[in-house]
Amino acid sequence: MKIAVVGTGYVGLVTGTCFAETGNTVTCVDIDSTKVNKLTNGEITIYEPGLEKLFLRNLKEDRLHFTTDLAAGIKDASIIFLALPTPPGEDGSADLKYILGVASQLGTLLKTDDYKVIIDKSTVPVGTAEKVNAAILESAKKAGVNLTGAFDVVSNPEFLREGVAVDDFMKPDRVVIGTSSEKAKKLMGDLYAPFVRQGNPVIFMDERSAELTKYAANSFLATKISFMNEVARLCELLGADVDMVRRGVGSDDRIGKRFLFPGIGYGGSCFPKDVQALVKSSNEVKYDFKILNAVMEVNETQKLHLFPKIKNYFKGDLKGKHFALWGLAFKPNTDDIREAPALYMIDALTAEGATVTAFDPEAMNNVKKTIGDKITYAENQYAALQGADALIIATEWNEFRTPDFLKIVSTLKNKTIFDGRNLFEVSAIRELGFHYESIGRAPSIIK
């Protein structure tokens, strides 16, 4: 099949590459000419494990192309994916200007005798497929063309996680397709058939249900995390160990082991914006989604849950203190720093007169572009420790899990660690003589 993917960010590039990998010819369109030039020349623009190899192979096989020209990009395609940003608008609802902007452009480019399926891959509020449909028809009408019947708009939300995006895309738990068109249903079923050979379902439904499925899934996962973060807070107050509670709770199949890890809050480009957008959508129909308001409130405070512990340890005065920070990305195996809890920690520390030297295996360039020399950057995790009064851990990169503690001891000024991801066993690290504080495992309680 010939496919166009409009928007070549995390989702667009993975989508385009993976569809090329199953033999389709894919053209990715992006307005960012720097990005398009790099990709055309074989330079990958995001860090995503396993992606580069597939990207280079399909580029070489001439199945993957990049352009800034929307008209040229969609000309031969029978399927057009929209993988465009849907950032929060001023009021927290999803801003559809990118999606509807491209939809209007498509209205002037589609032909009456060349049927195409337009797919919302972006996370969009309920009713967006109808809006995209109307925007295409309207701009065509202005140009004197009646496109009725020449296209269908389908909702096909994406559930991939950054860091494991290729695996998630190639072997999805499920594929959700919202469409009321039999023609589009057949095309989408054929397109996804190679990805569900192990029997994972392709679930067909109406457009609105598909749109809501995406928000409900992300919001449920965010709820699990905030719930466990509250359990962790309670553990600290009651003298329990959240890691034990997590294992005890997660062993029940009805609850499941995944997404129960407490920490310094959920970040990333999706959970924060999607939970907020679903609350907003609910408000628009006069429904008060009470649980989600609490989920957001817990997450806001959780991002700085370590901060009072740090301040308390330094007797309320952080002025002139210097911290080593391990981890900047919002989670491991990505260079994405959108809504990263580490950035909130940096703001809080520097606002109190402290200085920070950070190390992250992949995200330092993105942080430099955002906050520049507000902090300093180390070339490896141990160099970050030089002269620091304490180590703070914000992201659970694998290489932080079993570090060389002798090196830490010999480089840090004080044997003090504040761990936002519960990487170390409390008793073991105390035996090494560290003052160690983490989440949901109060030092005064766990012996």
Ligand SMILES: NC(=O)C1=CN([C@@H]2O[C@H](COP(=O)(O)OP(=O)(O)OC[C@H]3O[C@@H](n4cnc5c(N)ncnc54)[C@H](O)[C@@H]3O)[C@@H](O)[C@H]2O)C=CC1
């Ligand atoms: N990042 C993730 O892990 C996931 C994201 N999503 C959703 O997918 C959508 C896209 O997210 P990301 O890929 O993370 O965004 P992104 O910001 O990484 O990429 C968006 C791309 O669209 C391009 N773009 C903007 N306007 C354009 C236009 N008029 N024409 C062509 N290209 C244009 C940008 O230059 C950028 O390259 C969002 O709705 C997001 O919520 C869904 C599942 C996972």
Ligand SMILES: O=C(O)[C@H]1O[C@H](OP(=O)(O)OP(=O)(O)OC[C@H]2O[C@@H](n3ccc(=O)[nH]c3=O)[C@H](O)[C@@H]2O)[C@H](O)[C@@H](O)[C@@H]1O
């Ligand atoms: O819509 C999206 O963009 C995507 O959002 C999330 O994927 P992602 O944001 O890449 O990362 P997650 O692994 O879900 O982690 C999100 C945040 O939750 C935090 N988290 C996750 C799991 C956990 O147990 N505890 C926890 O604090 C992570 O540290 C991270 O900050 C969803 O998992 C994907 O299914 C979805 O497609």
